[in-house]
Amino acid sequence: MAKAYIFLADGFEEVEGLTVVDLLRRAGIEISMVSMNRSKRVIGSHKITVEADHLFEDSDYKNADLLVLPGGMPGTMHLMKHDGLDKLLKEFHAKEKPIAAICAAPTVLGQKGLLKGRNATCFPGMEDKLLGAKVVDLPVVVDQTMITSKGLGTAIDFSLAIIKYLKDEGVAKTLAAEIQYKS
Numbered sequence: 001m002a003k004a005y006i007f008l009a010d011g012f013e014e015v016e017g018l019t020v021v022d023l024l025r026r027a028g029i030e031i032s033m034v035s036m037n038r039s040k041r042v043i044g045s046h047k048i049t050v051e052a053d054h055l056f057e058d059s060d061y062k063n064a065d066l067l068v069l070p071g072g073m074p075g076t077m078h079l080m081k082h083d084g085l086d087k088l089l090k091e092f093h094a095k096e097k098p099i100a101a102i103c104a105a106p107t108v109l110g111q112k113g114l115l116k117g118r119n120a121t122c123f124p125g126m127e128d129k130l131l132g133a134k135v136v137d138l139p140v141v142v143d144q145t146m147i148t149s150k151g152l153g154t155a156i157d158f159s160l161a162i163i164k165y166l167k168d169e170g171v172a173k174t175l176a177a178e179i180q181y182k183s
Contacts (some may be wrong), residue, residue: 001028002166005061008052012041013072015043016102020068021075023159026174029066029166034059036082047071056084066166067092069162071123071151072101080108089114093145098165100147102158106130109146114145117145119143123151 004024008017017033024031036043037053042050061067067089069079079085092099093114101109106122107129109115116132119141127135140147140152140161147165149158160181164172176183 001063003058004029004031004066004068004162004166005034005064006031006070007034007036007056007079007082007085008042008050009075009082010043010069011045011072012042012070012075013152014046014048014050016072016155016158017044017070017157018050018059020070020100020102020162023156023179024163024166026088026178027163027171029163030058036078036085039090045075053074056082057123064066064092064097066098066100066162068101068162069101069105071101071105071110073104076104076108079105081109086112096145098145098147100149100158100165102149102155102163103151108147109148113150115146118146120146120148121150122148157183177181 007014033052035055040052059075065172087132103123114167119136120133121128121136121141140149147161160172
């Protein structure tokens with residue numbers, strides 16, 4: 001079974017984070033919510049409190065197939081400043097393992113130099129932080145091991161792209177039909 005980790009910091013965009021968790025679990029992909037705080041309690045950008053599965057420091061990412069960064073402010077800024085996540089993202093990139101980011105979160109990848117030479121998208125108006133990337137105006141962009149998406153309104157498309165990447169297009173299409181989603 002594929003294994004993904006999603007990183008939740010105070011101020012994350014709830015729809016972007018929880019849609020990914022919900023749809024990946026429906027698709028049979030194991031996904032762990034990881035708190036970037038000192039407790040499992042994480043407060044989203046719209047004051048919705050979520051209890052994560054693990055703390056960042058207590059997780060072992062050796063079995064991870066994919067990492068996910070939700071957007072939201074100031075959640076994205078907290079992800080950008082986290083030294084442990086910085087190291088993990090760079091390790092994944094060096095090993096050519098997939099990373100997915102939505103909304104403002106692709107800017108974390110861009111500012112860390114992980115999008116050089118890749119096609120990418122992000123929340124409109126933040127494209128200048130996708131350093132080295134070719135900015136593409138699409139809801140979701142998959143380029144090799146990077147999956148990026150524009151924002152809250154693209155959360156289902158983003159989740160289905162991750163499912164397609166980790167499983168296959170048939171699983172993504174079946175799930176889209178089950179939830180009555182038409183893109």
